[in-house]
Amino acid sequence: MKIIEMQNYKNFDYYTQLEEQLKPSRMALINHPLYQQLNDLVSLQIFMESHVFAVWDFMSLIKTLQHRVTCLDVPWVPPTDINSARMVNEIVLAEETDEVSPGNYISHYDLYMVAMTEIGADTNPIKTFISSLRKGIPADQTIASISIPELTKTFVKFTLETTTKSTHEVAAAFLLGREDIIPAMFRQVIATLDSLYGFTWDSLRLYLDRHNFLDEDQHVPMGKKLLKNLCGDDPVKWEQAFNSAENALKARYALWDGVAELIQLNKENDIALLEM
Numbered sequence: 001m002k003i004i005e006m007q008n009y010k011n012f013d014y015y016t017q018l019e020e021q022l023k024p025s026r027m028a029l030i031n032h033p034l035y036q037q038l039n040d041l042v043s044l045q046i047f048m049e050s051h052v053f054a055v056w057d058f059m060s061l062i063k064t065l066q067h068r069v070t071c072l073d074v075p076w077v078p079p080t081d082i083n084s085a086r087m088v089n090e091i092v093l094a095e096e097t098d099e100v101s102p103g104n105y106i107s108h109y110d111l112y113m114v115a116m117t118e119i120g121a122d123t124n125p126i127k128t129f130i131s132s133l134r135k136g137i138p139a140d141q142t143i144a145s146i147s148i149p150e151l152t153k154t155f156v157k158f159t160l161e162t163t164t165k166s167t168h169e170v171a172a173a174f175l176l177g178r179e180d181i182i183p184a185m186f187r188q189v190i191a192t193l194d195s196l197y198g199f200t201w202d203s204l205r206l207y208l209d210r211h212n213f214l215d216e217d218q219h220v221p222m223g224k225k226l227l228k229n230l231c232g233d234d235p236v237k238w239e240q241a242f243n244s245a246e247n248a249l250k251a252r253y254a255l256w257d258g259v260a261e262l263i264q265l266n267k268e269n270d271i272a273l274l275e276m
Helices: 014-030 041-069 082-096 108-119 124-134 139-145 150-162 167-179 182-193 202-231 235-275
Strands: 098-101 104-106
Touching: 014 167, 014 182, 014 202, 014 235, 041 082, 041 108, 041 124, 041 150, 041 167, 041 202, 041 235, 082 098, 082 202, 098 108, 098 202, 104 108, 108 202, 124 139, 139 150, 150 167, 150 235, 167 202, 167 235, 182 202, 202 235
Parallel strands: none
Antiparallel strands: 098 104
């Protein structure tokens, strides 16, 4: 990204340039063929069994930001950037304890687990993973030991590595590699599932709808302000933010490639069995 070369221009809009440079990767992800492959129950189950790990590590990104820009330690000290702290806390509030109906609170992760159970997807691997984390076993050790596709492990490892980077890089991956792109992806999923019959996916629809509503109307605008606060007018930080966001989009694309391949292999196996 040629942001550094543009630093002498007055009133240069770093964020707009960042979005422009990310367009090819963003559009590739929005137009991925995976969404059209979710055209039967088993394919949806395969998708959700891998995607649930992305739902989990999404929270690892925002929790990293919460640790960085707010104070979660004792003794407490005031945040140095109150606006960033407010924005991150508001996002965490909705993601960790969303009010999905009056007086009914649930994390988006738990809502996704309900959705998986509703359609008969296998929740044992993610439950084993979370159980190990509760016992204090490091995430990288746990993810290596559970029985899930390598493509899913690779995605989670990428996210965990991202959480070790600088705060503006984590924010860029979270905003532009996750929050900003999610509504466009999820609408594709909904469009495919709306044409299906024979099973109920009400909880998944609620999960998708809540993300679309919160991300577009609240979290993306907050995230944009957060990234601007963190990068300021520093062209080096904006360059790093671009690289982080671009890598996050590519990692998601690779995950979708892998899930699409799993779905296709399953369908080919089913056809082979029918022909025997």
